[in-house]
Amino acid sequence: GQENGSLGIALVGLGSYSTYQLAPALQETRHCHLAGIVTGTPSKASRWMSQYGIPGEHVYNYENFDSIAGDDAIDAVYVVLPNSMHAEYAIRAAQAGKHVICEKPMGISVAECDAIIKACEVAGVKLGMGYRLHSEPYTQEVKRLVREKTFGEVRYVMGEAAYISRGNPDQWRLDKALSGGGALMNMGVYAIQSCIYGCGRNPVAVSAQEFSTRPEYFKDTDETILAQLTFPGGVVGSVMTSHNANANRMYASCDSGWFELQPANNYGPLSGRTSDGPIQFPHESQQKLQMDDFARHVLEGAPNLAPGEMGRRDMIIVEAIYRSIREGGRTIPL
Ligand code: NDP
CATH class of the missing domain: 3.40.50.720 (NAD(P)-binding Rossmann-like Domain)
Incomplete structure (x- = not known):
């Protein structure tokens, strides 16, 4: 021990x-x-x-x-x-x-x-x-570009996290009682997080729309959701999550340049570019980095890179997105 x-x-x-x-x-x-x-x-x-x-x-x-x-x-x-x-x-x-x-x-x-x-x-x-990306160098580089304003102020951010689901119709991810929801619960948190670390702030309002093409498969869970986020300082963001399309990307447009990761949220190696050229880091297991970071938090008081408050913040946004959809796409203040 x-x-x-x-x-x-x-x-x-x-x-x-x-x-x-x-x-x-x-x-x-x-x-x-x-x-x-x-x-x-x-x-x-x-x-x-x-x-x-x-x-x-x-x-x-x-x-x-x-x-x-x-x-x-x-x-x-x-x-x-x-x-x-x-x-x-x-x-x-x-x-x-x-x-x-x-x-x-x-x-x-x-x-x-x-x-x-x-x-x-x-x-x-x-x-x-278990937000492994916070321990991962491409994501940490994005946070640095935002923090140091390498390309000036961020004006627009985009996060996409989606994969096509066609598997076993009895899987727990399609059962709302076990999953709590569909693409948004499963992958949406990555797209939301991309927007948040892509501009370095938390959203203040959200509006959203849901799209359904295979209701017989996605019986009580969401298939595709688009959401629009607004952030302090006039930054706007776009979230896409789906189980009926593949997408794995984040992008930020700044006053004097841009940066993007694609793929942005799988197990890696991730890949990234800025308007100045490629972002490149050696690949290591994200899960290894994440669990060692948590262990160092417990053992040595190192920073908690993905605290419970971060999970809670994302759930507030998820709930607001579902609420906006229920209320016809109305903008929900956070
Ligand atoms: P699986 O379905 O593969 O595994 C879930 C396990 O939970 C089962 O094998 C079973 O283990 C146990 N379990 C207990 N009760 C139930 C039940 N009623 N129905 C189904 N399983 C049950 O899921 P994943 O491993 O893919 O996902 C587990 C969690 O990890 C999810 O919350 C998911 O969002 C998260 N996840 C995170 C990822 C990341 O990148 N951070 C990637 C993948 C998943 P046993 O037989 O041992 O009891």
């Missing part, structure tokens, strides 16, 4: 993201390691125990999860469950005295985000979001 200078992390929910991204990244991290697992699927438990050498005493299911409180090898719990389960397990983890990393979207409502933040405050544990 923490005494060895490495944070022990337990992954909750051994689905695609845990299996193919987080667990492999935890074999490369320097400040944290895979110390335990929480799964409802016994066959996964035995496979992970042998693959990663996890002793049975650090393996939990959803029923006995709270007994993780007595497990000193586990310092932090990483919630990688369907969206509507994030709040319950983040809160139970905090109540067990564990630091919390919560996948995006933070929950399915602002009220859930509030409850997670409160539980972590009361328990005195740290809370970080």
Whole structure:
């Protein structure tokens, strides 16, 4: 655990993201390691125990999860469950005295985000979001260009985050009770974030429209959403998110130039350009960088690059976008 200078992390929910991204990244991290697992699927438990050498005493299911409180090898719990389960397990983890990393979207409502933040405050544990891009050099370069006004004032920002979904109609992402919504909940947060770090401020108003072409597949979740954001200082922004098109891009237009990332939000390597030329960094696992940054936050007091308040802010914007759509595209002040 923490005494060895490495944070022990337990992954909750051994689905695609845990299996193919987080667990492999935890074999490369320097400040944290895979110390335990929480799964409802016994066959996964035995496979992970042998693959990663996890002793049975650090393996939990959803029923006995709270007994993780007595497990000193586990310092932090990483919630990688369907969206509507994030709040319950983040809160139970905090109540067990564990630091919390919560996948995006933070929950399915602002009220859930509030409850997670409160539980972590009361328990005195740290809370970080699984917003891997904040630990990633292309995104950090965009933030630097904005902060240093390399191309002058930003006037317009654009974020697109979308992929075509045609898979299993029974997947949880198409079930509103588990996902909380469709493209906006799943990918929209990336497009919103691109606009926010693309201009370095939070929006003050939003209007939005929803488009549907395959209602038989997207029964109760959104397929495509366009949203318009306004920011302090007259910056305007455009958000596109969809599960009926592919898009992966951010762009900012400034007084004396521009910058863009495309791709902007996948696992990388990302690619970027400015009006002066290419942006180039060596590729490293984003998940490795993200979890090491969180571990250094807990262990050394390094900055929390993606705090709970950021997840909550994005959920406020998501709720306002859904509200604007319900109210015919009306502009909603934030
Ligand atoms: P998966 O469907 O692949 O995995 C979810 C896992 O949650 C399941 O395998 C299962 O694990 C567990 N689970 C518990 N209850 C349920 C239930 N009722 N229905 C379905 N699964 C259940 O999802 P992902 O791994 O793709 O996504 C998980 C979370 O991670 C989501 O919130 C998603 O937004 C986020 N994510 C973030 C990414 C990023 O880049 N930051 C990328 C991908 C996902 P078990 O069998 O072990 O109990």
